[in-house]
Amino acid sequence: MSRLIIVSNRVSVPDNQGAAAAGGLAVALQAALAERGGVWMGWSGKSSGDIEPEPLVLTEDGNITYALTDLTQTDVEEYYQGFANRVLWPICHYRLDLAEYGRKEMASYFRVNRFFAHRLAPLVEPDDIIWVHDYHLIPLAAELRQMGFKNRIGFFLHIPWPPADVLFTMPVHEEIMRGLSSYDLLGFQTKYDLENFAGCLKREGMGVENSPGHFSAHGHNFRGGAYSIGIETAAFAAFARKAAAHSMVRKARQSVEGRDLIIGVDRLDYSKGITQRIDAFERFITNNPAHHRRVTYLQITPKSRSEVPEYEAMQHAVAEQAGRVNGAIGTVDWVPIRYINRSISRPVLAGLYRLAKVGLVTPLRDGMNLVAKEYVAAQDPDDPGVLVLSRFAGAARELKGALLVNPYDVDGTANALARGINMPLEERRERWRGMMDHLLENDVSRWCDTFLTDLRAE
Numbered sequence: 001m002s003r004l005i006i007v008s009n010r011v012s013v014p015d016n017q018g019a020a021a022a023g024g025l026a027v028a029l030q031a032a033l034a035e036r037g038g039v040w041m042g043w044s045g046k047s048s049g050d051i052e053p054e055p056l057v058l059t060e061d062g063n064i065t066y067a068l069t070d071l072t073q074t075d076v077e078e079y080y081q082g083f084a085n086r087v088l089w090p091i092c093h094y095r096l097d098l099a100e101y102g103r104k105e106m107a108s109y110f111r112v113n114r115f116f117a118h119r120l121a122p123l124v125e126p127d128d129i130i131w132v133h134d135y136h137l138i139p140l141a142a143e144l145r146q147m148g149f150k151n152r153i154g155f156f157l158h159i160p161w162p163p164a165d166v167l168f169t170m171p172v173h174e175e176i177m178r179g180l181s182s183y184d185l186l187g188f189q190t191k192y193d194l195e196n197f198a199g200c201l202k203r204e205g206m207g208v209e210n211s212p213g214h215f216s217a218h219g220h221n222f223r224g225g226a227y228s229i230g231i232e233t234a235a236f237a238a239f240a241r242k243a244a245a246h247s248m249v250r251k252a253r254q255s256v257e258g259r260d261l262i263i264g265v266d267r268l269d270y271s272k273g274i275t276q277r278i279d280a281f282e283r284f285i286t287n288n289p290a291h292h293r294r295v296t297y298l299q300i301t302p303k304s305r306s307e308v309p310e311y312e313a314m315q316h317a318v319a320e321q322a323g324r325v326n327g328a329i330g331t332v333d334w335v336p337i338r339y340i341n342r343s344i345s346r347p348v349l350a351g352l353y354r355l356a357k358v359g360l361v362t363p364l365r366d367g368m369n370l371v372a373k374e375y376v377a378a379q380d381p382d383d384p385g386v387l388v389l390s391r392f393a394g395a396a397r398e399l400k401g402a403l404l405v406n407p408y409d410v411d412g413t414a415n416a417l418a419r420g421i422n423m424p425l426e427e428r429r430e431r432w433r434g435m436m437d438h439l440l441e442n443d444v445s446r447w448c449d450t451f452l453t454d455l456r457a458e
Ligand code: GDG
Pocket: 023, 025, 158, 159, 229, 265, 266, 267, 300, 301, 302, 342, 343, 344, 345, 346, 349, 366, 367, 368, 369, 370, 371, 372, 374
């Protein structure tokens, strides 16, 4: 079997607690690498200041080699915080209003991709297959091709792909489309993202779709498909069952005794719809006085990308909003919203999912959303909770037993919350069983295997 090389902006190097602590995606990729032997290359997360980064730091772990590079401070600011997080991320999440174009940032994005290609090149052998992840590294295959590499190269996009009218607002959209056309296989989260990509390619005659999922553009034939990412379902379910005994989870259970728990878990990101969700929770309480003092909404929101101004502003906005709602509807013995603005450990998270009667997952736009899948996997089969899920998350295409909502519709989300909280046991069980069966069958190992099998096929 050919060796696998994975390239992603950040690399999940197993720490002394073992790989499992890193979460489903890292575990699946590490398993795929261990099976075939291989290399995982990416940015170390560190800056080399204003001097050229040292050569790659290689760490061997069994038959896996982790290859890390630093980036200069200018590249961290322009490539990562600038173009990746202030242009591609907002555009792919349909936030044209938040995209900040700058020539320096765009140039840095392509420069860093060339730098990655040059650092990777000495490690690549002719039979290796190369799997590139996410929006930071779209031009990587084009750079490798220019250097003469003929390897099979695949790309998986973890975030949504927008329609042409949105993408084309980006000044370098043609270069980005050209970059994607250099891969052999493009993986998207859903068929809607794939359709959007095909629409972008055809709109200005940049390429053609010869048959469904088979494209030609810029003199290269390639394929595209929908590969919805999963979680380690069975392992996470067992993990959540055990986590119920964790001391922090027991304390949490005691502290909500007699009240229903609603849980939200999101990186602090404007795409996750956190402020709209808090509005919906407040509306739910206002419209349903019977639930006043009878529910607790726990929102766990680790800080994310705080160097980017929009994220810093949001941090203040969410804290202020949660405080305002607590002030407006709370009582001396009831804090309606518990807001935690930092990361909590994975076992505690799993136990809290299981404790919650409703999982409230309402992104304004999301490639997939693994929280929705983890919430389902963590439930007690005898007494499962209800998933309230945004129709704009990729996961909504799969999790048919969820109560689907439009997160922009505050009343609609408030009504779904009421329906979820009051849902009879039989209906909860039936909805949950269907979703769980789907997640067991379509777990992250299957996602990984399917993509790699298709990438290997000529
Ligand atoms: C991108 C795409 C796509 C969150 N808070 C804590 C914590 N988490 C973990 C969750 C989950 C992960 O972070 C978040 O994954 P999501 O999928 O929900 O969202 P993104 O980070 O935006 O991921 C997304 C994904 O890539 C995979 O393709 O689904 O659409 O945007 O695993 O559990 N984990 C711990 N403490 C926390 O406080 N331990």
